[in-house]
Amino acid sequence: MNYQDQIKKLLEHAVKEQASDLHLSVGHPPTLRIAGRLFPLAKVMKELSPADTQGLAFALLQEEQKQRLLSVKELDFSYELQEKSRFRVNIFLQRGNFAAALRQVPSRIPTIEELNLPPLLHKFTTPKQGFILITGPSSQGKSTTLAALLDEINHTRTDHIITIEDPIEYIFEADRCIIDQREVYQDTLSFDRALRSTFRQDPDVIMVGEMRDAETMAIALQAAETGHLVFSTLHTNSAPQSIHRIVGAFPPEYQIQIRAQLSGALLGVVSQRLVPRIKGGLIPACEVMITTPAVANLIRENKIHELPLVIETSAEAGMTSLNKYLANLIRTKEVALENALSYSLDPVELRTLAR
Numbered sequence: 001m002n003y004q005d006q007i008k009k010l011l012e013h014a015v016k017e018q019a020s021d022l023h024l025s026v027g028h029p030p031t032l033r034i035a036g037r038l039f040p041l042a043k044v045m046k047e048l049s050p051a052d053t054q055g056l057a058f059a060l061l062q063e064e065q066k067q068r069l070l071s072v073k074e075l076d077f078s079y080e081l082q083e084k085s086r087f088r089v090n091i092f093l094q095r096g097n098f099a100a101a102l103r104q105v106p107s108r109i110p111t112i113e114e115l116n117l118p119p120l121l122h123k124f125t126t127p128k129q130g131f132i133l134i135t136g137p138s139s140q141g142k143s144t145t146l147a148a149l150l151d152e153i154n155h156t157r158t159d160h161i162i163t164i165e166d167p168i169e170y171i172f173e174a175d176r177c178i179i180d181q182r183e184v185y186q187d188t189l190s191f192d193r194a195l196r197s198t199f200r201q202d203p204d205v206i207m208v209g210e211m212r213d214a215e216t217m218a219i220a221l222q223a224a225e226t227g228h229l230v231f232s233t234l235h236t237n238s239a240p241q242s243i244h245r246i247v248g249a250f251p252p253e254y255q256i257q258i259r260a261q262l263s264g265a266l267l268g269v270v271s272q273r274l275v276p277r278i279k280g281g282l283i284p285a286c287e288v289m290i291t292t293p294a295v296a297n298l299i300r301e302n303k304i305h306e307l308p309l310v311i312e313t314s315a316e317a318g319m320t321s322l323n324k325y326l327a328n329l330i331r332t333k334e335v336a337l338e339n340a341l342s343y344s345l346d347p348v349e350l351r352t353l354a355r
Contacts, residue, residue, distance in 0.1 A: 003055035006045065010056070011081045013041060014104055020139075022087075022102040024053050025094070036276050050097040057091045057098045068185075078105070078167040078183075088169050103139075105169045109151040110144065116283050117145060120290075120318040121270065125152045128204070130267035131224035135234045135242045140274050141284055142233045143169050143209070149231060150207055154179060159204035164194040166209055177205075184209075195219045198228075208232040214249040221258070224265040237345060238322070239269035239289035240307040243299055255302075263300040266291045271322065273343045275335045283334055285343060287311065287322040327353035 010030050014022045017039075019032035026049065029042040048056075058066060060079050069075040074092040079102070081087065088103040112121050124132050132149075134142045147170040150161060154177045161177050166184035180201070188194035191208060192215040198206055211217050211232050224230040236242040243262065250258050269289045274282040289295065289311050298306050311319045326340040327350060337354055344350040 001052070001055065003052075003059040007056045007059045008081065010041065010044065011085070011087065011102070013044060014087075014102070015081065015085045020104055022100075022104075024048060024056055024100040024102075026050050026053050026097045026099065035281050036274070053100065054098045057100045060089060060091075060100075076167050078169065086169070086171070088167060106144075107171075109147045109170050109172070112148050112152065115141070115144065115148055117148070117272075118270075118286055118288055118318075118320070120288060121145075121149065122152070123318070124268060124270075125149055125156065127229055127267060129224060129227050129229055129265075131221060131230050131232075131262075131265040132267050133232060133234055133239075133242055133269045135236045135239070135269060135271045136273060137237065138235060140272055141282075142272065145270065145272065145284075146207060146231055146233065147172075150179075150205070153177060153205055157204075160202055161205040161207070162198050162201060162203040163207040164188065164191055164198075164209060165207075166191070192216045192219055195223065198223065199226075203228060205229045206231070210234075211246075217246055217249055218258075221261045221265055225261060236271070238271050238308075239287055239311065240304050242269050242271070243304050243307070247304075259300055259302060263291070263296040266296075266299070273322070275326070275329065275343050276339050277334055278336055283329065285322060285325045285329060285335075285340070286320070287325065288318060288320050290314070290317050290319055292317050323350045323353055326350055330354045 010022060014032055017032055017034055019034045021033040023031040027047055029040045029047055030045050032039045065077060069091055076090050079087045079089050085107060086105040088105055091100045134145050136142055154172060155175050159177045161179045163181045168181050168183045172179045182188050182194050184191060195208060195216060196219055206223055206228050208220055211234060220230050220232055234242050234245055236245050247255050247258050268291055271287040272284045275285050277283045294310055312321050323344055323346055326344055329335045330337055330340050341347045341350060
């Protein structure tokens with residue numbers, strides 16, 4: 001079998017069907033995820049053998065990438081399909097066999113309006129310095145939201161933007177800004193190393209694809225405090241949980257200092273989910289926390305458990321809880337109650353709000 005041709009055929013199917021993901025796993029046919037649901041491509045290719053998944057995965061790789069995959073057992077990288085579309089790829093081992101998940105990255109960066117995100121997010125593109133977090137579980141559109149925010153800056157400001165990504169997903173076309181995109185392992189050895197280097201690269205805006213360790217978090221906070229606008233993501237379920245995650249990444253003796261830095265630098269947190277729409281496709285549901293003096297004070301004093309109440313009662317400041325956002329989507333007949341309940345962190349409260 002010619003695996004080079006076969007993987008291109010599968011990726012072309014993903015593009016044609018507007019799939020978000022393509023999965024390759026032993027014992028299953030290649031499978032697309034479309035609007036959140038899985039659809040096997042059994043007519044295109046039958047159940048994959050261990051030789052098939054290895055052949056298809058290796059057909060995406062250059063020799064250096066193969067050696068790294070064999071060494072570390074998993075690999076993140078981006079793949080471009082004949083200038084038609086880009087994919088973020090993760091190849092990994094499961095029970096000794098190769099498997100892969102390929103996420104399609106649209107070639108055009110959508111706007112905040114096109115993504116149906118809260119209009120308030122436009123305000124996050126105007127500050128000159130501060131720290132903005134986009135959070136949520138995996139595969140909930142965080143990278144796309146970040147790209148929309150950065151591209152709005154690209155079209156409205158004259159700044160130097162540096163992104164640090166693993167791997168690079170959206171390719172930005174510079175408009176009014178200079179945009180330098182750095183890929184971990186290809187252009188730099190690590191997030192923290194690249195982030196530390198930005199202090200010598202004269203950036204105005206810095207995007208860190210993901211904050212994976214305390215060192216990266218500390219340098220990102222330092223950058224936000226010293227005159228840069230910093231964007232990043234976390235895999236957390238809510239704004240308060242995001243604060244806990246950052247503070248908890250540090251030893252106890254540093255946590256008072258980190259809370260003080262966060263209270264001064266953090267501009268806001270957006271936690272999002274992609275919920276199936278009644279009319280098809282997906283729509284984001286967001287929790288939005290803005291760092292008002294009250295929020296900053298609670299972070300500084302380690303009263304993070306009180307943040308949900310402030311979010312709930314601060315609509316005039318632009319804040320909204322996830323349940324209020326979901327309830328509004330139900331009332332406007334964008335999403336069904338059953339779907340909304342499965343994404344809520346408090347389904348009992350959501351049922352009450354939805355009435």
